[in-house]
Amino acid sequence: MKAKEILSKYGIVLVLVIMVGVLCIVSPNFRKPANLMNVLLQACIFGILALGMTLVIIGKGTDLAVGSTLALCAVICASFGQKASASGKIFPNLPEMPVIVPILIALLVGVVVGLVNGSFIAFTGIPAFIATLGMQTIARGFALLYSGGKPVSTLIPAFKTIGSGRVFGFLPVPVLIYLICIAVTWVLLNNTRFGKRVYAIGGNVQAAEVSGINVKKMILLINAYMGLLAGVAAVVFVGRTQSAHPGAATGYELTAIASTTIGGTSQSGGIGTVWGAVVGALIFSVLRNGMTILGIDAYWQQIVEGFVVIIGVVIDMRKNARKA
Amino acid sequence: MKKSIVLLVVVLALAIATVAGAQDYKIGYACNNYNDTFQTYIMGYADEYAKENGVELVLADGRDDEMKQMSDIENFIADGVDALIVIPVNPQGVEPIIDKAADAGIPLIFVNRNPFIDSETAEELEIPEGVYYVGSNEVDAGNFQAEYVVEQLGEDAKCGYVVLMGQLSNTATPGRTGGNKEIFDQYPGYEFLAEQTGNWQRDQAVTIMENWITAYGDNLCAVMANNDEMALGAVEALETAGMKDDVIVAGVDLIDDAIVAIDEGRLDFSAKQDGQGQGEGAVKTAVAVLNGEEVEKWTVIPFIPVSAENVADFK
Amino acid sequence: MANDEYLLRMVDVEKTFPGVRALKGVNLNVKRGEVHALCGENGAGKSTLMKCLIGIQPVTSGQIIFDGKPISKYNTADALNMGISMIHQELSPVEYRPIMENIWLGREPVGKFGLVDHKKMYEDSKQVLKQIDLDVDPKTLMVNLTVAQMQMVEIAKAVSYNAKLIIMDEPSSSLTEREEQQLFTIIRRLKAEGRSIIYISHRLEEIFEVADTVTVFRDGTNVGEAAVKDITTEQLIAMMVGRPMDDMFPKIDTDKEGIVLKVEHLSHHKYFKNVSFEVRKGEILGFAGLVGAGRTEVMETIFGIRPHTEGQIYLHGKPVEIHNPGEAINMGISFLTEDRRGTGIFPLLSIDTNIAIPNYDKYLTKLGLVDQKAVDEACAKYVEAIEIKTPSLKQKIMNLSGGNQQKVLLARWLMTEPDVLILDEPTRGIDVGAKAEIYQLMSELAAQGKCIIMVSSELPEVIGMSDRIVVMHEGKITGILDNGPDITQEVLMRYATGTDDDF
Structure with missing residues (x-):
């Protein structure tokens, strides 16, 4: 009974451990420390998005616009971080900015997009699915418009530090940023009134209203936080690719939703954990890294990823069914 | 629960079984996107050539996502490849790729999409140490397309043309488009009507072409498409509108569909992008560098003009 | 056969x-x-x-x-x-x-x-x-x-x-x-x-x-x-x-001093008009009437869920405007809704979260984070005091019986330390044993000086628990009666159906 409970609660962690274990045994290249760090590094961007997505989905929402929000944040961020000598600059007369400027701008743009999403949902009453589906195209359109459809590149060297710098000689900066996001989101969800209210809204929105919770404000805040994390992810993205492409991060919302879902966040709201989102993102990252290293055909990789999402959700549903 | 875990393990085990045995050189081939038909041809030729020559080629699909490609390259390096062949998703953002290859101390060969052309000025840039490019001169393809039109209609013809562009981030796009204009600008009768990006995709080209037919109608006499997929999209739209006979459509790449279409008289022209030359050239370059031979920084694989006259040679 | x-x-x-x-x-x-x-x-x-x-x-x-x-x-x-x-x-x-x-x-x-x-x-x-x-x-x-x-x-x-x-x-x-x-x-x-x-x-x-x-x-x-x-x-x-129920309605005598909540000429264009009443400290005011008489809507209006078109609400003698439940809670009003599943419980959440949700402001650390230990202690106190039967505070509320769920919701509202406690159908859908416990609790609360408004469609309950009874019919008050031996179900029904009307 006890073992069964642990299995049902931490089953998905077990899947991750088994995956890593099997890969370590069969592939000497996988188990190299440098590669294991790669796995973490490659989980960062959709991992950060999955954190925000967890909040959104617990609150019974969804965000189909995170991919294009990321792209919009990225091109605007990069445009303020170009070298003075870059050709085809968005702002030809802009002097080189200290790196904090493009970073703050990226975060700000993310928050604004999130607030717009939240306003659509809170004040018009349209479902989050529709509001963010619209925003998916709108944000992508703004990204293309802003950049003229072309990538923004030739960035100041500080972005290189963000993308490939190491702290203490081993910890990649993006992983550090991811860890900070995990910690902040964890505290936010577990130790603040805001977090408790997110669960409450997802669990029973009417009861939440009666309990004195300002639901509209909460929806705005939840979406703003998602936008903020999209901005953070955009900064990491720009750092990693040293450029920003308006077509970037297409489909990332689905990876983020899938990671969240594998991690046990219920699409019907009210259930979900931060560690679940982290484990979900890691499973994706391990899968992609491992399959490439094993030389598995790329077409098969996509098929396997799809199955993993379904299996993950099946495990999750069984877990919840047992409790009900 | 247990079943799902078993399933996962089986999937992984199957995957392991497909890994080929070790060979002399192991080279990572990071394709930009398996949905890009022509790129899969180049990859196929590269793979075939590698197998014949005892080189192990590891393949990855960038899914048109630079972050995915970045991860693929990191994974290749972790896997200990001896060299990297990359078709960049974003040719204007290859610095991190170059850095990673340099850190790993392995040669890097870009293929087909040239990162070393300035996207604004179309000037050639310097290629760094340990990095090579194998591909065509994109301007040639544009020139060939426009020259074919002039040859068919005459130097004094009055003719409006449109350009279906590839992705704007791709340096082939300004190269080919510029090549078109370079020729047409020499003849005052040829008027530039419009250009728009179809992102290399056939379906997007159909929509754009339908709109152009509405907008320009009879003024239209030539469609210059940056690739065959989009050219075939234009052909479909023109056929639906009953205008195909009045408009010359030219593509680039000479994919299989294009050969058939030229043979049937639906498509007028294509500049054959020599996929075989590029794919084989990429592997050849990598092996030569690994063997310590002297190698050109830029291996030019020329385009070949193909129309109804010579299409039989390519079937 | x-x-x-x-x-x-x-x-x-x-x-x-x-x-x-x-x-x-x-x-x-x-x-x-x-x-x-x-x-x-x-x-x-x-x-x-x-x-x-x-x-x-x-x-x-x-x-x-x-x-x-x-x-x-x-x-x-x-x-x-x-x-x-x-x-x-x-x-x-x-x-x-x-x-x-x-x-x-x-x-x-x-x-x-x-x-x-x-x-x-x-x-x-x-x-x-x-x-x-x-x-x-x-x-x-x-x-x-x-x-x-x-x-x-x-x-x-x-x-x-x-x-x-x-x-x-x-x-x-x-x-x-x-x-x-x-x-x-x-x-x-x-x-x-x-x-x-x-x-x-x-x-x-x-x-x-x-x-x-x-x-x-x-x-x-x-x-x-x-x-x-x-x-x-x-x-x-x-x-x-499993035991004789000789006293279903345990009334305790209380001092009913001072008007706490007063409602004057409250109207809503659709649901009710010209509703006026007052509640005193230590008093249980029953609200009887047929389904659809507008009782719940009046309470929702007082609690800020619904706007009113006319009238004024006074708390401790001062006129107040309440725009949303948050404000009502801050002013010391609590509202246990009639629809336990629809507007009451958060089924997937634990008991402590269900109790504490409107109360977290009181249990924050200096950093503004939730002090979970303090929350747990406070919740445990209520769970013990009102005898909620559960193995643990961390149990999901949906795993409890209806009566215990209702008690958790009561704990939620008691924790806000209200002056006015509005209970809408407090014993609907719960079993007899739990009912008796809730009646007991209501009496104790009144004895502590809270004023309680109880909306109920069960006439025996209204008669058994109330000090005074407001009866509504089609959005209007038809009678405000002092409870006593002469108040029977028949009397209330006459007011509830509009046969009798004192106004």
């Missing part, structure tokens, strides 16, 4: 879930053509037994004999075909499809080419609906029906299966008095046709009105069976709780 008298016999039925023995050897005998009531506290095993009977869950051991034949290992579809139908408490119709498709769901009549024969379906539906006197066009969409009509459709469906045994789980819980009478008429007719009815209910009056036999459940087993005509309400209650 040896046991011809009995349509259904369930013998020594046991059902165990991992870790729980839900049914410990239950026996139930239902005669042909009788209405057999099942009653007992929530969690006594009635629902589990019915789930086993209709094939949702298999029994662990024991025997089920239906219509003279032992039956086992069947699913709900088999049960339907054998003639066992169940009308669930919460109906789940296919809302945007017509009545007829709902009746024949899963066994639509087909004609040539395997296409659905809508004409036959229509005619057959008409036939069945006529049998139960429901005069609605079978093409009407389910969503346009009242709850009572939907229930009738369910009964029609049972009839269409030619059910020999129809199980009704709390069928009257969402019906008006008139609809309830219609239901009883139908039940009597079904009985006259020789069908048997198993009638599950919390409302003892109903059992005495409609049932022939009653079986009482407690702790997963049947503790008694009796012919309804042979027993009294008191005896039945005693059977249910």
Whole structure:
């Protein structure tokens, strides 16, 4: 009974451990420390998005616009971080900015997009699915418009530090940023009134209203936080690719939703954990890294990823069914 | 629960079984996107050539996502490849790729999409140490397309043309488009009507072409498409509108569909992008560098003009 | 057919879930053509037994004999075909499809080419609906029906299966008095046709009105069976709780000093007009009236859920404007809503979160984070004080019985330390034992000086607990009565129906 409970609660962690274990045994290249760090590094961007997505989905929402929000944040961020000598600059007369400027701008743009999403949902009453589906195209359109459809590149060297710098000689900066996001989101969800209210809204929105919770404000805040994390992810993205492409991060919302879902966040709201989102993102990252290293055909990789999402959700549903 | 875990393990085990045995050189081939038909041809030729020559080629699909490609390259390096062949998703953002290859101390060969052309000025840039490019001169393809039109209609013809562009981030796009204009600008009768990006995709080209037919109608006499997929999209739209006979459509790449279409008289022209030359050239370059031979920084694989006259040679 | 008298016999039925023995050897005998009531506290095993009977869950051991034949290992579809139908408490119709498709769901009549024969379906539906006197066009969409009509459709469906045994789980819980009478008429007719009815209910009056036999459940087993005509309400209650209930309504005398809440000429363009009343410290003010009289809407307005068009609310003598529940809570008003599942509990969340949700402001660390330890301590205090039965504070509230859920919600509102506690149908859908505990708690709270407004449709409860009683009829107050020996259910009904009107 006890073992069964642990299995049902931490089953998905077990899947991750088994995956890593099997890969370590069969592939000497996988188990190299440098590669294991790669796995973490490659989980960062959709991992950060999955954190925000967890909040959104617990609150019974969804965000189909995170991919294009990321792209919009990225091109605007990069445009303020170009070298003075870059050709085809968005702002030809802009002097080189200290790196904090493009970073703050990226975060700000993310928050604004999130607030717009939240306003659509809170004040018009349209479902989050529709509001963010619209925003998916709108944000992508703004990204293309802003950049003229072309990538923004030739960035100041500080972005290189963000993308490939190491702290203490081993910890990649993006992983550090991811860890900070995990910690902040964890505290936010577990130790603040805001977090408790997110669960409450997802669990029973009417009861939440009666309990004195300002639901509209909460929806705005939840979406703003998602936008903020999209901005953070955009900064990491720009750092990693040293450029920003308006077509970037297409489909990332689905990876983020899938990671969240594998991690046990219920699409019907009210259930979900931060560690679940982290484990979900890691499973994706391990899968992609491992399959490439094993030389598995790329077409098969996509098929396997799809199955993993379904299996993950099946495990999750069984877990919840047992409790009900 | 247990079943799902078993399933996962089986999937992984199957995957392991497909890994080929070790060979002399192991080279990572990071394709930009398996949905890009022509790129899969180049990859196929590269793979075939590698197998014949005892080189192990590891393949990855960038899914048109630079972050995915970045991860693929990191994974290749972790896997200990001896060299990297990359078709960049974003040719204007290859610095991190170059850095990673340099850190790993392995040669890097870009293929087909040239990162070393300035996207604004179309000037050639310097290629760094340990990095090579194998591909065509994109301007040639544009020139060939426009020259074919002039040859068919005459130097004094009055003719409006449109350009279906590839992705704007791709340096082939300004190269080919510029090549078109370079020729047409020499003849005052040829008027530039419009250009728009179809992102290399056939379906997007159909929509754009339908709109152009509405907008320009009879003024239209030539469609210059940056690739065959989009050219075939234009052909479909023109056929639906009953205008195909009045408009010359030219593509680039000479994919299989294009050969058939030229043979049937639906498509007028294509500049054959020599996929075989590029794919084989990429592997050849990598092996030569690994063997310590002297190698050109830029291996030019020329385009070949193909129309109804010579299409039989390519079937 | 040896046991011809009995349509259904369930013998020594046991059902165990991992870790729980839900049914410990239950026996139930239902005669042909009788209405057999099942009653007992929530969690006594009635629902589990019915789930086993209709094939949702298999029994662990024991025997089920239906219509003279032992039956086992069947699913709900088999049960339907054998003639066992169940009308669930919460109906789940296919809302945007017509009545007829709902009746024949899963066994639509087909004609040539395997296409659905809508004409036959229509005619057959008409036939069945006529049998139960429901005069609605079978093409009407389910969503346009009242709850009572939907229930009738369910009964029609049972009839269409030619059910020999129809199980009704709390069928009257969402019906008006008139609809309830219609239901009883139908039940009597079904009985006259020789069908048997198993009638599950919390409302003892109903059992005495409609049932022939009653079986009482407690702790997963049947503790008694009796012919309804042979027993009294008191005896039945005693059977249910296992002890005599000599004092259901424990009133404590309190000092009623000082008006805390005063409402003047409160109006809403749709639901109520010119409502004025006041509540004093230590007072329990009952609100009686029929469903739809506007009582809940008045309370929702006071609590800031609904806007009012006219009138003024005073707290401690000062005029206040309340725009949302948050403001109401801050001013010391709490509101236990009537719809526990809809607007009360957060089913997936733990008990402590359910209690603390409007109260986190009081338990913050210096950094503004939630002080979970303090929250747990405070919650534990309330759980103990009002005797919420749960193994742990971290238990999900949905795993508790209805009565305990209600107590958790009471704890939630008590923790806000309100001056005015509004309780809307505080004992709806909970068992007799829990009811008594909630009455006890209300009395204690009044004794502590809280003022309590209790909206209730159960007249005995209103009479038993209130100091004064406001009666509403169609959005207007028809009487504000001092409670006393002369206040009977009949008196209240006269005001509630508008026959008497003091204003």
